[in-house]
Amino acid sequence: MNPIVLDWHDWLNLFSHFLLLSMMSIGGAISTTSEMHRFLVEQHHWLTQAQFNEAIALAQAAPGPNVLFVALMGWHVGMNAGSTAAALMGVAVTMVGILLPSTILTYAAAQWGHRNRDLRVVRAFKQGMAPMVIALLLSTSWILGSASQRFASDWPLWLLTIASGIIIWRTRIHLLWILLAGAVLGALQLV
Numbered sequence: 001m002n003p004i005v006l007d008w009h010d011w012l013n014l015f016s017h018f019l020l021l022s023m024m025s026i027g028g029a030i031s032t033t034s035e036m037h038r039f040l041v042e043q044h045h046w047l048t049q050a051q052f053n054e055a056i057a058l059a060q061a062a063p064g065p066n067v068l069f070v071a072l073m074g075w076h077v078g079m080n081a082g083s084t085a086a087a088l089m090g091v092a093v094t095m096v097g098i099l100l101p102s103t104i105l106t107y108a109a110a111q112w113g114h115r116n117r118d119l120r121v122v123r124a125f126k127q128g129m130a131p132m133v134i135a136l137l138l139s140t141s142w143i144l145g146s147a148s149q150r151f152a153s154d155w156p157l158w159l160l161t162i163a164s165g166i167i168i169w170r171t172r173i174h175l176l177w178i179l180l181a182g183a184v185l186g187a188l189q190l191v
Helices: 008-024 029-043 049-061 068-080 084-115 120-145 155-170 175-187
Strands: none
Touching: 008 029, 008 068, 008 084, 029 049, 029 068, 029 120, 049 068, 068 084, 155 175
């Protein structure tokens, strides 16, 4: 990828976009990856599809909070601009943007919700948010899966995904055992 040129307007645009994404990140920052993809890869071409996927995959595989994929995306944007200083700027801009508003709002809402937990509207809100979170996570999996050339024809992978989801939902088997089983099936090239 050729180096991109970012001026202060671009950095401000990146920061303000991640501020807005923060307010949409119901279920965590991972739920807004489809919009991040549209903004960073499709609209501005600041990241390649491979860099986008690698940032998510690496952050999900690494121990620690999964929001680290946002830092990796900021790092890639800065490195694509040509310097380590720009990469550090990218990390700061994206992480502060994604964390600041949602942290303040979550703290205030949690305090209010705890004080008013017996109200019918609070209980209804909590129950109504579950389908939205699931839909946002499904859109993320669709974006990540569509990068593969075998997306539509890879039925064993789809079957494994559905089976894993049902096992997680209906049993008490620890998630790490399911991840291990998936790794073994992948190593044996069964999926």
